[in-house]
Structures are given as C-alpha cells and as structure tokens.
Amino acid sequence: MRFAALTASIFALSMTAALPVYAASEHQPTAQSAEVQQANIKVTTAWSRELPPTAPVGAAFMTIDNHNAQADRLISASSPIAEVTELHAHIHEGDVMRMVKVDAIDVPAHGQLILEPGGYHVMLINLKKPLVAGEALPLTLQFEHAGQMDITVNIKSSDAGTSAQQSEMDHSAH
Numbered sequence: 001m002r003f004a005a006l007t008a009s010i011f012a013l014s015m016t017a018a019l020p021v022y023a024a025s026e027h028q029p030t031a032q033s034a035e036v037q038q039a040n041i042k043v044t045t046a047w048s049r050e051l052p053p054t055a056p057v058g059a060a061f062m063t064i065d066n067h068n069a070q071a072d073r074l075i076s077a078s079s080p081i082a083e084v085t086e087l088h089a090h091i092h093e094g095d096v097m098r099m100v101k102v103d104a105i106d107v108p109a110h111g112q113l114i115l116e117p118g119g120y121h122v123m124l125i126n127l128k129k130p131l132v133a134g135e136a137l138p139l140t141l142q143f144e145h146a147g148q149m150d151i152t153v154n155i156k157s158s159d160a161g162t163s164a165q166q167s168e169m170d171h172s173a174h
C-alpha cells in the first residue's frame with residue numbers, strides 16, 4: 001500500500017511537465033495522522049464523530065488543499081471499517097436538506113475542498129466496528145490525478161464542539 005502510494009506520487013510529479021523533476025525523497029508522503037501530503041495535494045484535520053455502537057453509518061470530514069496548477073477530483077474513498085464508502089453532498093429540496101451520492105468532488109487548482117457537516121462528506125456505510133472517540137480510522141482516498149492517498153481520520157467525541165446538531169442531520173436520511 002505504501003509502495004503504491006509513493007509510485008502514484010512520482011507518477012503524478014513526472015506528469016507535471018512545467019515543473020522540474022525533484023528527488024523523490026523530497027516528496028514522500030508522510031504517515032503523520034491527520035496530515036498527509038502527496039503530489040502537492042494535502043489533507044488536513046480529517047475527523048469523524050463518535051457514534052453509538054449500533055449506528056450503521058458514519059461520516060468523515062477533512063480539508064483538502066490542492067497546490068497544483070491543475071484541478072483534481074476526489075473520485076472515491078474506501079475504508080476497511082465500512083462495507084461501502086460513498087462520496088456525498090447535501091442538497092436543499094425546499095426546506096428539506098438531504099444527502100445525495102456524487103460520483104466525484106472537484107478540488108480546484110491552487111484551491112481548497114472542505115468536507116464538513118452539512119456539506120460534502122465521505123459516507124461510511126455498514127460500519128464493521130463502532131466509531132469510538134479518541135480512536136482513528138484508516139481511509140484511502142482516490143484522486144483522479146494525484147492517485148491514491150492513505151489518511152487517518154481521528155474520531156472526536158460527540159460533545160467536542162462544532163455543529164453536533166448538523167451531524168445528527170447528516171445521518172437522519174439513512
């Protein structure tokens with residue numbers, strides 16, 4: 001898995017004709033939790049919320065920075081802790097807000113994509129283990145250009161601030 005990610009990183013760099021080719025060692029993905037950089041795509045503050053052990057679904061949120069001159073797209077995600085992992089958006093239908101599955105989410109060139117409660121998120125469906133505060137879950141992101149990236153999603157306690165009500169709304173449609 002690590003080898004595959006590194007290969008994707010080098011491949012993505014070599015495809016960027018306008019840039020000089022750097023030594024691969026300068027661009028190895030870091031394995032730090034909650035902050036992973038690869039091929040000039042950087043993922044920070046990846047988090048999920050703790051849920052009761054019986055909860056069938058959860059959601060992961062994060063900030064994705066694209067330092068490339070080329071736009072990219074998040075095209076899929078997967079995790080060993082969920083049977084199915086989907087990319088979701090929230091849409092308004094009149095006064096009702098509901099989640100819909102999307103095929104891809106744009107990451108603008110020299111821009112930022114924020115996955116957050118009430119907006120885009122990674123949906124973890126049919127959880128195989130409970131989401132426990134203080135623990136972390138592994139998530140693999142697939143980008144159209146940057147390739148595959150393995151990240152760690154930190155699970156926060158449900159009373160750790162930031163829009164708990166919205167998080168509840170996230171899951172009401174399932």
Ligand SMILES: [Cu+2]
Nearest residue numbers: 088099121123
């Ligand atoms: Cu969802």
